[in-house]
Amino acid sequence: MGCSVSLPGGLNTDCQMPQAEIKNVLICDKDVKFSFTEKDVLANWTTKIKQDLTIHAIAGLVNYSPTTDDPNIVTNAVSKAKSITNRPVPSFEFMLDANVCDFKAILQTLKGGVYGIFFEMQDGTIQGYLDQSGTEVGYFKPYKARINAYTKGAQEIDSNESFKLYVNFLNSNELENQFYLEPSWSVTELLDAMPIGLNIVKTAIITAATATQAFQVNTRCAEGKTGLVVGNLEFSASKSNVATPNAGTFAEVGGGAYTVVVEKGVSTPIVSGDLVYMRVKVLSGSDVTHLSNWIRIEGITP
Amino acid sequence: MKVWINPAKAKMPKKEQDEWVALMAKHHPETDWKTLMSELNATHNVKRTGRKSKED
Numbered sequence: 001m002g003c004s005v006s007l008p009g010g011l012n013t014d015c016q017m018p019q020a021e022i023k024n025v026l027i028c029d030k031d032v033k034f035s036f037t038e039k040d041v042l043a044n045w046t047t048k049i050k051q052d053l054t055i056h057a058i059a060g061l062v063n064y065s066p067t068t069d070d071p072n073i074v075t076n077a078v079s080k081a082k083s084i085t086n087r088p089v090p091s092f093e094f095m096l097d098a099n100v101c102d103f104k105a106i107l108q109t110l111k112g113g114v115y116g117i118f119f120e121m122q123d124g125t126i127q128g129y130l131d132q133s134g135t136e137v138g139y140f141k142p143y144k145a146r147i148n149a150y151t152k153g154a155q156e157i158d159s160n161e162s163f164k165l166y167v168n169f170l171n172s173n174e175l176e177n178q179f180y181l182e183p184s185w186s187v188t189e190l191l192d193a194m195p196i197g198l199n200i201v202k203t204a205i206i207t208a209a210t211a212t213q214a215f216q217v218n219t220r221c222a223e224g225k226t227g228l229v230v231g232n233l234e235f236s237a238s239k240s241n242v243a244t245p246n247a248g249t250f251a252e253v254g255g256g257a258y259t260v261v262v263e264k265g266v267s268t269p270i271v272s273g274d275l276v277y278m279r280v281k282v283l284s285g286s287d288v289t290h291l292s293n294w295i296r297i298e299g300i301t302p
Numbered sequence: 303m304k305v306w307i308n309p310a311k312a313k314m315p316k317k318e319q320d321e322w323v324a325l326m327a328k329h330h331p332e333t334d335w336k337t338l339m340s341e342l343n344a345t346h347n348v349k350r351t352g353r354k355s356k357e358d
Contacts, residue, residue, distance in 0.1 A: 210329050230306045249326075251305040251333075266310050267322065 020121035022064060024187065025094060025165070028055040028116040030144050033131075039140040042185040046193035050287045057106065058120075058191055060097035062160045067091045089172050094165040101199055101220035103151065103163050105293050110149040110165065116142030117167060120187045121180070130179040140179060144170045198225055198280050198292035203257065208302040211248070211262045211269035217280055217292060224256020225280070225290070232282050233260065236294065239277035242270060262297050270299030305333055312346040 032054050038044045048055045069088035076083065096103065119127040131139045145167045152162040169175065197220040204214040217225040230250035237245065248261035248269065262270050262278070270276055276297045282290035311319060319339060326335040 207329055210326055212330065247306075247308060248311070249305055249307050251303050253303060263308070267308070267314055267318070 020123045020125065022061065022119045022127075023122045024061055024120040025059050025167070026055060026118040026120060026126070026142070026187075026190070027057045027059065027110075027147065028118065028142055030114050030116045030142070032116050033136060033139045033141045036130075036138040036140065039181055040183065042183070042189060045190055049190060049193045050195060050289075053195075053288060053291070055190070056109075058187070058194065059094065059106070059165065061094055062097040063095040065093050067093050087172055089169050090175055091166070091168040094167060095161045096163045096165060097160070098163065099221050102197060103149070105197065105199075105220075106149045106165075107151060108293060110147045112146055112148045114144055114170065115147050117145050117147070118142045124186065125180040125182050126187065127178055127180055129174040129177040132177055140181060141174075143174050146170065195282075195288045195291040196220075198290050200278075200280055200292040200295050202295055202297070206262070206297060206300055208300040209269075211271075211299055212259055213262055213297050214253075214257065214259050215295065217256050217258065219290075226252070226254070226256055228252065228258065228280060228282070230260075232280050232290075234279050234281040236277040236279075239294065240275060242274045242276060245270075245276040245278070262299070270297070272299055272301035274299035303333070305338055307338055307342050309342065309346060311339070312342050 028048070032048060034044060045055070068090040071084045071088060072086045073082050074085050075081070096106070098106065121127055128140050128142050131137055131141055147168075148166045150164045150166060155162045199218045199220050201216050202213060203216045206213045217228060219225055230247050233247055233250065235245040235247075237243070242264035244265050246263055248263040248267060249259075250261075251259045253259060260278070262276050264270055264274060264276070276299075277294045278297060279294045280290065280292040281288055311322065314322070323335045323339050326333070
């Protein structure tokens, strides 16, 4: 229970701005942070978007509603005075305005894990919180929240509420320390920095003897992505269950279709029980210009 | 169709390399794997003629 001193004087009655509504949400890794001086510089934000890949998505909102429970109010049986016995942690439902391909990637990703979330407000400010304790005092951070994406499959008639993000915050104190960053730049510049989304799908069962996997890469909801080279493939050593997953061969078939021989170690095709995660990541210098979802490739013993 | 082969295969023992080429040729006959492997060996200056090495 908080036992703070009473609200001190000094309210700024000359600045009675209503609190702004949320315009967009920025979903990021929960560990994203900016020092007090770093937070003002656009390049520090775009680096996290196109190099570190730790700020993932700027979701287009069409609507949202706070779903925070009301506090529990009890009446003292003797004195009849009311008191509040709990403090529900805030939560939201966000309705998204995304194309189906983008939302599919969101669905596959946001399954209840803990992420960071900044709000872009209607007045162009970015809301997060300013850490006021521990070893990172003064750092501007996103609120930590458990995020689930959900779809009803299609929009209902005259509705825009079928594609939802359920955002359940973890810590009330982060919202108590909320901080509005008033950047000199526009949040649309963050959108411009985002990699172009690619969609990658397997197009046939893997060839058992050679571990050759056919796949198709498209710009999300658009044409095939041609001209990829083997260096544009990224294999995840941490997600895969084999050491040093890599490409043995790589070929462009055309129209965004490719084949890759998936190997582990040096020249050993994957077999039954092996699984390898692969995605497309196109770099220009250190900047990621195109990025796909991960696909899971499983070996088959001939 | 341009096919890239992992340069690590140029360092494989000849027997294993030949087996791999035969396997790929059997399952993906649309590609001339023998020629591609020869080009890869040439690019990486791998000599497959003359005295055989121990591993060969």
